[in-house]
Amino acid sequence: MPTIRVLCALIPLCACSIYTLPELDGAGSTGASETGATSTGLPTTGADTGPTDGSCDFAGEVQPIFSEACGACHGAQAQAGLSLADGAAYAALVGVASTQVPASARVEPGDPAASYLLQKLGPGPAVGGQMPLGGSLAADRVAIISAWITAGAPETASFPCAAGEPAAAVGAVEIEAVEPVVVEVGEIVELDAVVTDLEGEPLPAAALVWTSSGELTLFADGTGALLGISPGTVQLTASAGGVDSLPVTVEVVAHVPPPASFAAVRAVTTARCAVAGCHVDGVEPGDLRFDRDDEAMWEELLEDSTQVGSLRRVLPGAPTESYLVHKLVQRSPAVGGQMPIGAAPIDAASAQVIVRWILADAPAN
Structure with a gap:
């Protein structure tokens, strides 16, 4: 059986909500103005808008980029738990694990290549789309952020704006x-x-x-x-x-794998789905909660989907006909987005538990 040592391993999360939200870890608004700028007010290309004295500081040069380009989603609303608002951005970024790729820090001081923030600002990030949504930051703005990280991501000291090498293509x-x-x-x-x-x-x-x-x-x-x-x-x-x-x-x-118990399924859903703001009492997207007792939750899972009436949430013996599986493994399911919203998709080991449980006819114990 082949094995993998993927050069940048991503740590998984799991399934929740049904509403489509921005992707996480850096965001912005969509659309473009008649001047060719994105609706964030920042040009996607163009003249040098950075400082002219060769040095920068976080409050004067980096924070304004976040406030203008990311504030629509990650300002007061703090989409997906990430606030890039003035006074909050530094603590939310530096040395904090990304919720999409927990193996990577949002900002790793001194190491732009290991900072997930810069991945999200570039094309083809590991999870979701490039930020800001619907556009991209001008190269000189990205260079300022990269230089700040290269200089050690200082909160108060000035740093050389031109520091660091661009990421290798x-x-x-x-x-x-x-x-x-x-x-x-x-x-x-x-x-x-x-x-x-x-x-x-x-x-x-x-x-x-x-x-x-x-x-x-x-x-x-x-x-x-x-x-x-x-x-x-x-x-x-x-x-x-x-x-x-x-x-x-x-x-x-074709293969008959070992069965998985409902208790194993609950361990996955409790850790990944029954979390604040996601499929719990008072927040029930799709009329589905994962914080009920075992019997009530099992009964809910075997009911018809409220989003795709032709499918049951779980059809015993048939993972491909179970809407729960659709929402976990498809990047573009029939309704809404892949679960969990604003976090990395479920990992294969957690998905395996759910698939094996369904293949075993989804027992209640």
């Missing part, structure tokens, strides 16, 4: 596998992917995005762990920095 992404890769239903296989720069040198800090052409056949999580859901053949790609690998053929074959 991705030249190629290659999945290391012998085709076809075979995955059994209900089992997990892990793969390697190597990212190199334009000179062919490895980029160990590159954030990878794995994509399955048939998500209800094969689920690929952010680390390259592949979960077989139903028999079939799919194409798997990995991408970084806007560069895609060549597709690799993966065959998912």
Whole structure:
């Protein structure tokens, strides 16, 4: 069975809400003005708008970028728990783990390549889309943020605005596998992917995005762990920095995996779904709560979906016909977005518990 050591491992989260919100960890508004600026008021390209004395400070140069470009979503509203408002941004960023990729800090002082904030400001981040939504920051603005991080992300001291090297461009992404890769239903296989720069040198800090052409056949999580859901053949790609690998053929074959209990399912949903603001008492998107007692929750899960009436939330024995699985593994489900909103998709190991439980006819214990 192949194994993976993905160069930038992503740590998983799980499933909640049904409402579509901005992606998290950096955001902005959509749309463009007649002047060619995004609706944040910042040009996507153009003249140098940075300081002219060669030095910057957080309050004078970095915070205004957040206030103008990110304030619509991450100001007073603090979408997804991230406030970039004046007086709050520094504490929310520096040394704080990203909720989308908890293995990465939002800002890692002295290391722009390891700072998830800069990944979200560039093309092809590991989770979700580039920020600000509907546009991009001008290169000189991104350079100021990068220079601040390179200088150690100081809160009060000035730092050289021109410090640091720009992030290396991705030249190629290659999945290391012998085709076809075979995955059994209900089992997990892990793969390697190597990212190199334009000179062919490895980029160990590159954030990878794995994509399955048939998500209800094969689920690929952010680390390259592949979960077989139903028999079939799919194409798997990995991408970084806007560069895609060549597709690799993966065959998912029939198999009867060990069953999972409802208690194991509850352990997943309690940790990832029954959280404040998400599928709990008083907040019941889709009329679904994960903080009920075992019997009530089990009964709820086996009911018809309120979003897609042709599907039950869970159809015993049939993961591909269970709307819960659709919402967890599909990036663009029939209604709303992939769960959880504003966080990394569920990891393959957690999804495996739910798939195995459903394959075992979704027992109540």
